[in-house]
Amino acid sequence: MSLTTCNVHFAQQSDKIVYLSRPLIKQLKLSGNKSVHLKLGKEMITASLKALKRSGNHLYLSSGVRNSIRVPKSGNVMLLSNGDNELQLGPLVGILTDTIHTSEGPFGSRSGFIKQVIRTGDRRAYMFVFTPRDINWQQGTVYGYFLHAGGNWYRRIVPLPDVVYNRLPSRRAETSASISALKDRFIKRQIPIFNWSFFNKSDVYKLLDNDPEALKHLPESVSNPSAAKIKEMLEKYQFIYYKPTSGSLGIGIYRLTHHPRRGYFARYRRGNRNVLVRYNSFQALMRMLQARHAGRLSSYVAQQGIRLVEIDKCPIDFRFHMHKNGNNTWVPAGIGAKKAGRGSVTTHVNSGGSLMTPQQALSHTFGSEAEAVLERAKSVAIKLSEAIERNYPHRLGELGLDLGIDKDGNVWMFEANAKPGRSIFKHPALRSEGHASVSYIFEHCLYLSRFQGGTAT
Ligand SMILES: Nc1ncnc2c1ncn2[C@@H]1O[C@H](COP(=O)(O)OP(=O)(O)O)[C@@H](O)[C@H]1O
Ligand SMILES: [Mg+2]
Known part of the structure; x- marks a missing residue:
């Protein structure tokens, strides 16, 4: 196996001929060969091989070759030699x-x-x-x-x-x-x-249900909870999040609270306002939810509420944009901290949230410990990505993890997105991470197509 780059040129001949410059022939150990198998994507052709007196890595394709394997353009591209007289252009x-x-x-x-x-x-x-x-x-x-x-x-x-x-x-x-x-x-x-497809929240919880490593970072989550279950969780945790399993952007999410003396509260987004409504009884709270979502509550998830770090009483959470790199291992490519808008249930920018760097967000609560907390969160994010991958039947190369950090520095995962948005990279401080993220996608494509291994020796 050897990998190099070459400059592809188109020649007029209609025969099936591949011309290689002398240095290329030498590098690919093809001296003396009369023919070669040339591949592009899933297509292959056998063509005569001719040497060309020219320095540099050049490859000329006759129109017969070019048309049969459908080479889209001339110019530089990688060339992989698989041994066995086989060359592959690409990756495609x-x-x-x-x-x-x-x-x-x-x-x-x-x-x-x-x-x-x-x-x-x-x-x-x-x-x-x-x-x-x-x-x-x-x-x-x-x-x-x-x-x-x-x-x-x-x-x-x-x-x-x-x-x-x-x-x-x-x-x-x-x-x-x-x-x-x-x-x-x-x-x-x-x-x-x-990646294979979008995730539903409840699918991810189910996926990790038997994975102790991941489970310790998941708030308790119950899909399609009965009213009795919701009540029980409210008593256990004082507040819970109630959210649609295939939702996004915070749409349809409620933060439900039980206060022993003051009763039940629901915080949610109504129209384009954040509201906080009090109910005298648990039944009244449930009646409101039923009335607003008649019949659709079966696709909701109830989740233990986590007391997140805050700035000015506004909770903060984090988007860890994870990639698989050229070595097929997970890396946090970019991390955005999101501060909730005043009175908002979620941190989404469309409900008043704002974006900052994780250092800005964490130093407020953890002072000189902030860097250590962030490093720990990064290693949890890698472990969680590995756990999701290990339990998922399809291939994953990119994940957007919504993580919370509580006031003791514990890391929690609220959801995993398999087709993460890229809004965190709009922050001026995260622009270079945005470029890195795109490079990881490309490097992972190289890994998957096996166009790897450095230059030929
Ligand atoms: N269990 C929870 N405890 C505390 N905050 C939560 C919880 N679940 C969600 N949140 C907050 O709401 C935000 C949106 O929740 P998420 O599950 O990511 O839904 P969406 O698909 O709408 O983005 C989270 O990023 C977090 O700020
Ligand atoms: Mg989210």
Whole structure:
């Protein structure tokens, strides 16, 4: 196995010929070989091999070769020698998403992020975007979107890719039978795909239910709790969070409190206001929940309330954006601290929350211990990611963990997102972490496609 980069040129001949510059032939130990198997993605061709008097790493593909394995463009890319006279161009990396044409581009608000990922692979890989409709399984091809250096999109038909980064945006579409079948087809053709799909909160709790390592960082969580169970949890913990299992952005979340003398309270977002309502009895509280969500409470989760660190009486929690790197191990790529808006149940920016660095957030409570608390939280985040991965039947490469730190410095996980948003990286202090995050995605693609191992020796 050896890996190098080469400059691909297109030649006019229609025969199936691959020309390699002398240094490349030497480096790849192909001297004396008359033919070579050349691969791109899942496509392969056998072509005659000819040496070219030229210095540097150059590879010329006749149109016969280029058209049959569908090389999308000339220029620099990696070249992997698998031994056995086999060369592979690539990697060919597909980003799976959906088109929503807006002024921001064919992929709506995700266009900017997708362009970043593609540019990270510039001159090292063939990166493209595609949607479920762009795959032709019979021919084994994809009609992909490629990015010009100037920022415009163009389309090329390419073979099935070496690896798929799943960024399908819709929770509902992703659980449909056709999308599940599509993902299964990639697996059957041995094309790794990460991440598999969105998580539901209750799925993650169930996943970790038998994992003692993770369990000590999970608040007690009960899916579809009976009224009696809710009452029991309120007595045990004084306050609980009551949230929809497939919710996001804090929508539909209640913070329920029981005060022995003053009664029951519900804090939640009504319209665009944060309200706190008092109830004389537990029954009255339950009647309100029923009335607001008739029939849909069965998909709610009740969770032990955690007393988070605060600044000015506003709770703070943390988003740990986790990636698998080029060595297939988990790293916290970026950490954002989020302070809740006044009176808000959650820390989301759309309900008045604000973003800060973890150092800012923790030094307020822990002073000189802040750095140690943060380091501990990072190692918990890695352990939790490993635990989720270990108990999950599909491949994961990226996770957004919503973690809380209580006043004693204990770390708690509220939810894990398999398609995490990127809003923390908008903070000026987290911009370089944002770039690092994108690099990890690319490096993990290299790992999964086996385009690794440094340069040839
Ligand atoms: N059990 C809990 N104890 C304390 N705070 C919580 C709890 N559950 C949720 N929160 C707060 O609410 C926020 C949103 O909850 P989360 O489970 O992440 O739901 P969503 O999917 O809407 O983001 C958390 O980031 C945290 O600030
Ligand atoms: Mg959340």
